[in-house]
Amino acid sequence: MAAKKSKSGKNKPAPEEFRSDALAQALEKQDIAAVALALRHGITVVPLVKPGARDNPLDTGEVWTYRDPKSGDLALLLFSDAKNKPENLPPGVGIYTADWLRKFLVAHPITTVFLDIAGPHPMQASPEEILKALDA
Numbered sequence: 001m002a003a004k005k006s007k008s009g010k011n012k013p014a015p016e017e018f019r020s021d022a023l024a025q026a027l028e029k030q031d032i033a034a035v036a037l038a039l040r041h042g043i044t045v046v047p048l049v050k051p052g053a054r055d056n057p058l059d060t061g062e063v064w065t066y067r068d069p070k071s072g073d074l075a076l077l078l079f080s081d082a083k084n085k086p087e088n089l090p091p092g093v094g095i096y097t098a099d100w101l102r103k104f105l106v107a108h109p110i111t112t113v114f115l116d117i118a119g120p121h122p123m124q125a126s127p128e129e130i131l132k133a134l135d136a
Helices: 021-029 032-041 098-107 127-135
Strands: 043-050 065-067 074-078 092-097 110-115 123-125
Touching: 021 032, 032 098, 032 127, 043 074, 074 098, 092 098, 098 110, 098 127, 110 127, 123 127
Parallel strands: 074 110
Antiparallel strands: 043 092, 065 074, 110 123
16 A cells, blocks of 8 residues: 555555555456456555544445346445546545455355456456455
8 A cells, every 4th residue: 555644644545545566467467367466465456435433443334236226136336446446436545455344245145256456457256256366
């Protein structure tokens, strides 16, 4: 994560400064093994409906998911860079680790995981494939 520090030290980095270089490079190459490695050992950017409370490190915010109105399928969107998040999604983002991703996928009925859905190098996987990659 590349983040600029403010002079006051009180401000968090702006959402557009959140990035995983390893995931971005893996997606650019469409290298499934590298994507798995980046997810397992790095971070991902996740859209939030509601950001967590600044003063409570246990409050990680409320993750935004997409439910298909026709099928009811639930999708999780992950991004290598907050700049890749489409404007029509909620403005908040969070940075999450592999441990969080594993717990989230196990706890929720996610049917599809999209990585950088709007590009520049999108990829799609099932939750089972992501969990397998995280546990490898």
